[in-house]
Every structure is written in C-alpha cells, then in structure tokens.
Amino acid sequence: MQQFLVTGGQALHGEVVISGAKNAALPILFASLLSEKPTTISNVPRLKDIETTVKLLQLFGADVQFSNNQVQVDAGNVNNQFAPYELVKTMRASILALGPLLSRFGQAEVSLPGGCAIGARPVNLHIDGLRKMGADIVVENGYIKATASRLKGAHIIMDMVSVTGTENLMMAAVLADGVTTIDNAAREPEVVDLAVYLNTMGAKIRGAGTDSIVIEGVPALHGGVHSVLPDRIETGTFLVAAAVTGGDITCCSADAAELEVVLEKLREAGAEVTTGSDWIRVNMTGRKLKAVNIKTVPHPGFPTDMQAQFTVLNVVAEGVGMITETIFENRFMHVPELQRMGAKISLEGNTAVCQHTDKLTSAQVMATDLRASASLVIAGLVAQGTTVVDRIYHIDRGYEQIEHKLKKLGASIERVNAA
Ligand SMILES: CC(=O)N[C@H]1[C@@H](OP(=O)(O)OP(=O)(O)OC[C@H]2O[C@@H](n3ccc(=O)[nH]c3=O)[C@H](O)[C@@H]2O)O[C@H](CO)[C@@H](O)[C@@H]1O
Numbered sequence: 001m002q003q004f005l006v007t008g009g010q011a012l013h014g015e016v017v018i019s020g021a022k023n024a025a026l027p028i029l030f031a032s033l034l035s036e037k038p039t040t041i042s043n044v045p046r047l048k049d050i051e052t053t054v055k056l057l058q059l060f061g062a063d064v065q066f067s068n069n070q071v072q073v074d075a076g077n078v079n080n081q082f083a084p085y086e087l088v089k090t091m092r093a094s095i096l097a098l099g100p101l102l103s104r105f106g107q108a109e110v111s112l113p114g115g116c117a118i119g120a121r122p123v124n125l126h127i128d129g130l131r132k133m134g135a136d137i138v139v140e141n142g143y144i145k146a147t148a149s150r151l152k153g154a155h156i157i158m159d160m161v162s163v164t165g166t167e168n169l170m171m172a173a174v175l176a177d178g179v180t181t182i183d184n185a186a187r188e189p190e191v192v193d194l195a196v197y198l199n200t201m202g203a204k205i206r207g208a209g210t211d212s213i214v215i216e217g218v219p220a221l222h223g224g225v226h227s228v229l230p231d232r233i234e235t236g237t238f239l240v241a242a243a244v245t246g247g248d249i250t251c252c253s254a255d256a257a258e259l260e261v262v263l264e265k266l267r268e269a270g271a272e273v274t275t276g277s278d279w280i281r282v283n284m285t286g287r288k289l290k291a292v293n294i295k296t297v298p299h300p301g302f303p304t305d306m307q308a309q310f311t312v313l314n315v316v317a318e319g320v321g322m323i324t325e326t327i328f329e330n331r332f333m334h335v336p337e338l339q340r341m342g343a344k345i346s347l348e349g350n351t352a353v354c355q356h357t358d359k360l361t362s363a364q365v366m367a368t369d370l371r372a373s374a375s376l377v378i379a380g381l382v383a384q385g386t387t388v389v390d391r392i393y394h395i396d397r398g399y400e401q402i403e404h405k406l407k408k409l410g411a412s413i414e415r416v417n418a419a
C-alpha cells in the first residue's frame with residue numbers, strides 16, 4: 001500500500017496544467033458503447049477510474065486503445081453486456097454502462113454499486129427512469145438485470161437532481177424510439193460535455209446545462225472526435241492549496257466559467273483571483289485568509305466535491321466558517337483526521353463549524369475517499385512536520401500525477417511504499 005509523505009511550510013508558486021475531467025471522461029467513455037463506429041476521445045486523464053472503465057469496455061468486447069491522453073474506442077464488436085461486481089465495486093460510475101448497453105443491445109446486467117464512505121448512494125432514479133422508458137428490470141442477487149426490445153421515449157421527472165442518473169437516462173434515450181424529456185435534470189458541466197460528445201456522434205440532444213433536457217431518439221450513431229473539458233474539481237483543489245499556503249499559482253488549461261461559485265468563495269476568503277480564457281490565477285501573497293460559509297448544492301451552486309478542501313481552508317483562515325453538506329449524508333470523514341492534526345472543527349448535524357487553528361501539526365492520517373484525501377494532502381502542505389497520508393489509492397482515482405504537479409509548484413511531497 002502506498003502513502004504520501006507531505007512536509008508542510010512551502011507556499012505554492014508557478015503554473016500547473018489541469019487534466020481532463022474525470023467525471024466527464026467516465027460517462028463519455030461509456031457513451032462510446034452506443035456507436036458501432038470508432039470514436040476518438042482526447043484530454044482523457046490517466047486515472048485509476050479510467051483504467052477500470054477501459055477494463056470494463058474491453059470486457060464487453062470493445063477494442064480500446066489508450067495512448068498518452070487519447071482513447072480510441074471501437075465498440076463495433078461488443079458481445080457481452082455483463083458488468084461484474086469485482087470491477088463495479090471499485091468504481092461506482094460503472095453504473096453508467098447500464099443505459100448505453102440496454103439502449104443499443106436490448107439487455108444489460110450490471111452489478112449494484114453499493115454504498116461508499118460518503119453515503120448510501122442508491123441508484124433508484126436510474127432504474128425508475130429506464131422503467132419509464134419501457135425497460136423490464138429486476139434487481140436480484142446484487143445485480144440489475146434489464147431488458148427491452150427497444151426503449152421508448154418518455155417524460156421523466158427526476159425526484160432528486162442526480163448527475164450520473166441524468167447521464168445514464170440521457171444516453172439510454174439517444175437510441176430510443178421517440179422523444180424523451182428529462183425534467184429536474186442535473187446541470188453540471190460534465191452533463192453538457194457528454195451531450196456535446198453524443199451530438200458529435202449524431203445524437204439529437206438539446207437543453208443540456210438546463211434542468212430540462214430533450215432527447216430525440218435516432219436509429220444509430222456514427223463515429224466522433226471529442227476533447228474532454230478541463231477538470232473543475234482538480235482546478236479548485238490546486239487553487240485552494242495555493243490559498244492556504246499563501247502562494248501564487250496559475251492553473252493553465254482551466255475554465256473559469258465552470259468554477260464561478262468556487263472562485264467567488266476564494267475572493268471572499270481574501271484571495272486575489274484573476275482569470276483568462278483558459279487560465280485562473282490565485283494570488284495570496286501578503287494577504288490574510290478569512291473563513292467563509294459554504295453550503296453544497298447541485299450545480300451551479302457550490303460543489304460537494306470541493307467541500308473537504310474548503311474545510312481545510314476554513315481551519316487555516318481567521319474567523320469561524322460553517323460548512324454545510326446537503327448532497328451526501330456522510331461526507332465529513334476528513335474531519336476526524338483533520339482533528340488529529342490539531343484542527344478545531346465541531347460537527348453539528350450536517351454542518352462542520354471550523355475555527356481558526358494557529359498551527360496544524362503533522363500526524364499519520366487515513367484517506368477515506370477521493371476529496372477527503374485531497375483535503376489531507378492540502379492540510380499536510382501547511383502543517384508543521386511531515387504528514388503521512390495512508391490509503392492514497394483513493395486520490396489516484398481522481399487526480400492525475402498529483403505529487404508531480406504539487407512538486408513542480410514547490411511542495412514537498414513523496415509517494416512511498418508503506419513499510
Ligand atoms: C462520476 C461522477 O460524476 N460523480 C459525481 C456525481 O456522483 P453521482 O452521480 O453518484 O451523484 P448524484 O448526483 O447521483 O447524487 C446526488 C444525491 O442524490 C442521491 N441519489 C442519486 C441517485 C439515485 O438514484 N438516488 C438517489 O437518492 C444520492 O444518494 C445523493 O444524495 O455527482 C456527485 C454530486 O455532484 C459528485 O459528488 C460526484 O463526484
């Protein structure tokens with residue numbers, strides 16, 4: 001098992017190139033299953049979750065070539081629609097195989113993903129929506145078994161805003177017979193990127209990015225070429241790391257329009273934030289960090305995937321900052337670990353009350369999920385001494401070469417094999 005050793009005290013300086021977005025690349029790779037023709041996707045981050053997706057696509061019978069950051073998928077010979085528990089348990093996004101497989105082949109059997117550290121994360125909305133489109137679905141022995149001769153267009157009103165739920169149903173609707181409307185749809189930029197990719201392949205989707213998406217079914221898709229949008233959560237993570245260390249960094253290949261609310265919170269926290277067409281700079285030199293209040297909500301509100309990083313910001317900042325998590329019921333697993341580093345945080349229901357802590361001190365801490373692990377690394381960058389972050393396989397799910405990127409910005413961080 002690998003660990004990070006992070007020695008605090010260096011302000012981050014310089015430029016970092018942001019990778020393609022994990023949460024866009026995953027649905028886009030699964031969407032390739034909808035076409036018999038080859039597709040090419042560039043700006044794909046090299047991450048554990050992407051490797052898992054490639055394995056799944058290959059298991060289905062697709063020919064997948066991954067070199068540098070480009071993936072070519074030829075799903076012309078797909079002959080298997082079974083996603084086993086062994087792969088699905090390592091990556092919840094595997095549920096995104098369900099919609100495309102069912103839509104193109106009329107059958108799919110996908111393991112239920114199960115809960116994870118941040119919450120139960122059911123997939124009832126995915127199943128209900130597909131049933132509305134005429135699918136026969138049974139859930140037994142831990143598997144979702146779905147069949148449909150051809151899915152039919154339907155009017156689906158989502159009970160809750162679900163990102164992968166919206167994506168799964170949008171993909172399923174692309175080859176359905178007739179028009180599907182998804183109301184109360186997720187508006188995340190990753191949903192929009194998926195729609196752009198599908199439209200490139202000949203799908204007829206409009207309204208992505210609003211809460212009502214209309215999909216006119218087509219008989220087949222052709223090939224396509226697409227570049228994945230920049231990862232707004234990776235961008236935000238580096239910007240927070242710069243702010244808490246009192247640094248000055250520029251994220252290149254980044255999109256400020258996707259991060260408006262996060263940038264606004266950084267300004268409120270005292271950072272100087274400037275942006276260009278494809279870069280964002282945060283300068284904290286000689287400035288005082290102030291605590292901010294945050295409430296996570298679906299896009300365009302504050303993203304839950306940036307909550308743990310802002311928890312650290314609030315601990316280092318002056319004043320008291322409240323962090324309220326409304327999306328996932330258990331997304332404060334980083335708090336006890338940060339407390340072990342001296343952070344003054346008290347949990348009151350779904351709110352973490354963060355107080356200024358004069359000095360964080362190093363400790364051995366355990367990563368429990370992807371963004372929690374990012375927050376522990378950020379805390380290590382400002383703590384006195386060397387922090388040991390265990391279970392960094394969580395961070396490898398979502399951050400491409402994080403230690404190399406941080407080192408280039410002046411951080412002291414090493415990946416080591418645990419003794
Ligand atoms: C691969 C990917 O894109 N992951 C993102 C996606 O996860 P994911 O798509 O899994 O998250 P959802 O948007 O579906 O979850 C939002 C809320 O809805 C609930 N829910 C969801 C589906 C369902 O069928 N029933 C149900 O009750 C969930 O438990 C959660 O409380 O959006 C989350 C919220 O922005 C992000 O944190 C994840 O990084």
Ligand SMILES: C=C(OP(=O)(O)O)C(=O)O
Nearest residue numbers: 023092093305370371398
């Ligand atoms: C929760 C996340 O991812 P996933 O939905 O893949 O678990 C995340 O990216 O922060």
